[in-house]
Each structure stands twice: as structure tokens, then as C-alpha cells.
Amino acid sequence: MIAGEEEKVENKQVIFKGYIDGVPKETDMELKLTKIELKLPTQAQGTSALLVKNLYLSCDPYMRGRMRDFHGSYIAPFVLEGFGVSKVIFSDNPNFKAGDFISGFTGWEEYSFIHKTDQLRKIQPDHQIPLSFHLGLLGMPGFTAYAGFYEVCSPSKGEYVFVSAASGAVGQLVGQLAKLHGCYVVGSAGSKEKVDLLKNKLGFDEAFNYKEELDLDAALKRYFPQGIDIYFDNVGGDMLDAALLNMRIHGRIALCGMVSQNSLSNPQGIHNLYNLITKRVRMQGFLQSDYLHLYPRFLEHVSSYYKQGKIFYVEDMNEGLESAPAALVGLFYGKNVGKQVIRVAHE
């Protein structure tokens, strides 16, 4: 036995094997068993680094974007990265101490060294709010919903709001915020189970299964005989084209993610943009990262709504790092019901 070997523990990792085209497959990733010494390496000391134990990892469609070969990609083959909730084990950083719970960018592995600590958030323990919610309701997807709805959609009470991928990590909060704002809200989703969730649990006025609609334009005309004021688009493609035919004058379209398109190297054409002119519609792409100054307000508002029981949040929790590749791939087939999270370790 090599000296020091006895201090190491197992550190399972999800390795991204190489750049891809199309939808990610489980075989694009592999599990690797490595070992790690549970202390900050000598060379990390004085660098404000942390050693953390990862508790929850977030599966998000944007991760697909970095799987292409371009500037900003993962360096393949390498450990996948994404948002996670972690517990600090060792800290060389005065802002964090052992035992703190944090959320931020981490590795898809059991233990991670985090060198870039400026965007980590310390989580204030709150027994009413599950830790994993910091990846969803109170994390990037929730903030995307908040910034997108209030800052991009310019909503008014009584307006007609349509949300696609409405039971997803972002959509479910958009719809509930819109209801709290006094809007009429319809969501689309890809299964009966999701449609039931939208209508019976999440308070949408109406919801429909887009897979059962032969004509999306006709479906939207059925649910919005008066037309749509706000379309919060999470999917792009055919649904966007159909929504364009149903916008009201001075409507707004917030473009968020286009999950139906972001695995396609030759994305589908959108044919109905002319309606943006005749109806004087504003269509705006956005990223939550442009609105970080609103994060504290978001956290306060949405936590408060949640604690008051005014909003719900549905998670799809997979157990164990082994399940992570399949869960990530499942996003692109709509297998998740609610926000997809991986539990790596129990708190």
C-alpha cells in the first residue's frame, strides 16, 4: 500500500467522453471510480478553494450546449459540470466554513474541489425549504422564470398567458407567478400525468398534451379564442410557430431555452414571424444571468410565496450518481416530471 493511500475515499465521477451531435446518449458519458484525499491539496492552499461533498446535482437542458466542440465547451473527456448543492468539508476561504451548505457550479462527482468561489451562494438553512430546491425553485430555473416573467414579459393583470413545457423546472413557476399576477394561464406538456399536474396541483386554468394535438394552431385557438398576450416559450419549433399565429396586438414572447431545438445542428425553420409585424409583437431572448441584481428580491419573494403555500414546486428526484446520465438524457425526451435533480448523498 502506498503511503497516504489509506486516507483516500472513493469518488465516483460522471465523465463526458467526447463532443457530440444531436441529443445526448447515456453512452456519451461513463461512470469512473477514482479516489480522493479528503483535504485540500497543498497546492490549493492560499487559493480560497473549497473541498465539498456534493449532495444534489441539477440536470438542465443548457448543459447540452457545452457538449459541442466550441469555445466554452467542456474539455472532453472530463467530469461533467453543473449546478449542485454541496456541503463544505474543508475551506481555505474566509467566506465559507466546514459544514456550510452552498449552491453553485460543481462537478458531477461525489466530492469536488471548487476553485472559482465568487459565484457560490451560501444557503441559509431553513427547515421549511428542501435543500434541493436551491437547484430548482430557488435556483437557476426558478430565477429564470422570475426574471423572464416579470422583466421580459411585462405582464399585466388579466392578460392571456401561454407557457410551453409548463410542468418543467422553469414553466411550472412561470405559470404560478402568472396566476398570482392575475393572468389567465394555459400550459402545454407532453403527457396526461403532466397535464393533470398543471390543472390539479399547479393551478393552471387549462392545460393540454401537445402530443395529442394534430394541429397546434387549432389547439391554441381553442384555449385562447381571444389570442395570447404573453407566450413564455420553453421549446421553440412547431409550438413557437403556432403561437406566432395566435398572438394579440402588442403581445410579448419570451424565448427561454428552445429545448426542442438545441440538440439540432440544423434547427427547424420558423415560418410565421410576419405576425410579429402585423401584431407588433416583441420577441426577446434572455438569460437569467443578465438579471442577477434581482436575485435577492427573487429569493425573498419566492421563498415567501412557497412558505405561505401560494406556490408548489414539483421535483423529479433520481437516486445516486449512477442514475445521472440517464436522467440528463431523459430531459430531452420529456421523461422528467418537474425539475430533474440527482441525489448524490443524503444530507
Place this chain on the structure above:
Amino acid sequence: MIAGEEEKVENKQVIFKGYIDGVPKETDMELKLTKIELKLPTQAQGTSALLVKNLYLSCDPYMRGRMRDFHGSYIAPFVLEGFGVSKVIFSDNPNFKAGDFISGFTGWEEYSFIHKTDQLRKIQPDHQIPLSFHLGLLGMPGFTAYAGFYEVCSPSKGEYVFVSAASGAVGQLVGQLAKLHGCYVVGSAGSKEKVDLLKNKLGFDEAFNYKEELDLDAALKRYFPQGIDIYFDNVGGDMLDAALLNMRIHGRIALCGMVSQNSLSNPQGIHNLYNLITKRVRMQGFLQSDYLHLYPRFLEHVSSYYKQGKIFYVEDMNEGLESAPAALVGLFYGKNVGKQVIRVAHE
């Protein structure tokens, strides 16, 4: 001879024969010789109607839109309608008197009765400004440029501005306003003559002939190595798709008309909308009619710029109502150089 017949004069008209698909053809219209009595008919008295002599008629791409069979169409077969500059001959309206020059909606004919007078504008005679400019620089197209540039594009000094159909009725003013605002401005047009006009007369920093470019994306990268902050789109289609690939972060796209697409019942797909998200771009369709409260300010600003020689305006003037159908059709093939106007009668 019927009694009263001797008081009638000839009134040539352009008749729109019936609803169309695709690009309008000259044969979709016909000239008709009618006669008109040059006084307000008895039944028009007390209705605030005017009898006017039409001096100039405006050929505008939006006219194509009403040639389809839908609510808001022309009632076919009927006299075409459009913006014109006219001289009042008889007035039953206290706001207008014989001899006044007006601009507004009129018929494609020599003499018209105008019953809807609330949107007519009285032209203040100004020997420095040709009357026909009230159809272009100081009319709907000029105001489209003004409202679109200042209200939709949110321009800042030093930004990179691209204008398509840049020598057209709208584009030529957009580019000049952008230059006066301190922007870097490049225009595209469809002939060497137009490109020369943009560079040598209208003060664009650069201009190119899109028909000579095999790869519009490469052309835009050549003229905008730093990317585009503002794209004022007058054409849609391939140029819009190429511009989407070259937008800078937080760029703006104003959609105005889409002349390349508005004759197509199955418009071309736009494939690169995903860039709206990654670059957080706002794309907005607009119509000048939403901004009419700014019209007086526009008139003052742009007249003043013109009189000071700070802006130019290029008209393509056809002589005689007989030339009107071909001139209207020519718009859709880019035959006009500058704003297309028909002179029906000399002042």
C-alpha cells in the same frame, strides 16, 4: 347628350381586378376611363367630404397585404387605394378649403371623393420641400424610419447598425438618422447603382450588393467583424437569418415589412432564432401607426434636418397614372431606386 354630361371631366382610375396570390402582376390591375362631375354630389353634402385632385400617389409594399381575400382587403374589383398628395377642389369640411394641399389615404385615380377625413394632414406649403416628399421623407415611410429607429431600436452612439433594403423609402432615412446619431452604418441593396448611392450620396459607412454575395453570413462578418448591435430589417428571409448569426449581445432587431416574404403564402423558415437567446436579442415587429403621437416631433426634426442639408432623400418618380401598375409591381423586384412615387398631375 344627357343633361349635365357637359360638366363632367375624365377621371382615369387604376382598378384592382381580384384577389391574388404571390407577387402582384400588372395584369392584376387595369386602367379604366370614367367621368366625374367636379362638384360634391348632393348626397355628400353635410358629410364633411372633400373632392380632391390627386397630384402624387405612393407605391408601398404594404399595399400587397390588402390584395389577399381577408377582412381588411380591398373590395375587388375596386379602385386601388393608398397614400397620396392631393389638392382640395371642393370641401364640405370646415378644416379644409379649396386650394389646400393634403396628404392621406386617397384613390388611384385623377379625382377622388374623400369621406374619411380625420386622418388627412394639411400640408403647410414650404418652397424648400417638394410636395411629393409628404409621401416619403415626411410621410408614412419616413415616419416608419423615425419611429422604428428611435423607439424600437433604442440606439446608442457608437453602435453598429445594419439596414437592409437600405436605399428604399424607409431604409435610406434609417441609415441617415443612425449616422446623425453617431452610429456606424452599413446598408445592403440590390444593385451597384443603389450601393453607390448609399456610399456616395447618403453617407453610409459601407454598403454592399446582396445579389453579389454567395454567403450573406460571410458578407456580414466582413462588414461587421465586431457584430451588429441594431439590425433594421426591411426584407426578412435569408438576410434576417444571416443577421441573426451576427448579432451582438443585447442587440435589437426591428422588423419592418419583410418585403421578401409578404407575397409568399408559405413564407420561408427562419432557422437561427436560437441566437436571440444566446445573445439576448430583442426582436420587435412594429407599425408606424402605433406612434402617431410622435408625428409632430418627427415632422419638425426631419424637415429641419433636410433644410439644413443634413439628410437627403431619393425619389423614384414615375409620370402618369398609366405607369402606376408597373411601378407598384416593380417594388417587389427592387426596380425602384429610392421612394417610388407616381406623379398623376402637375401642381
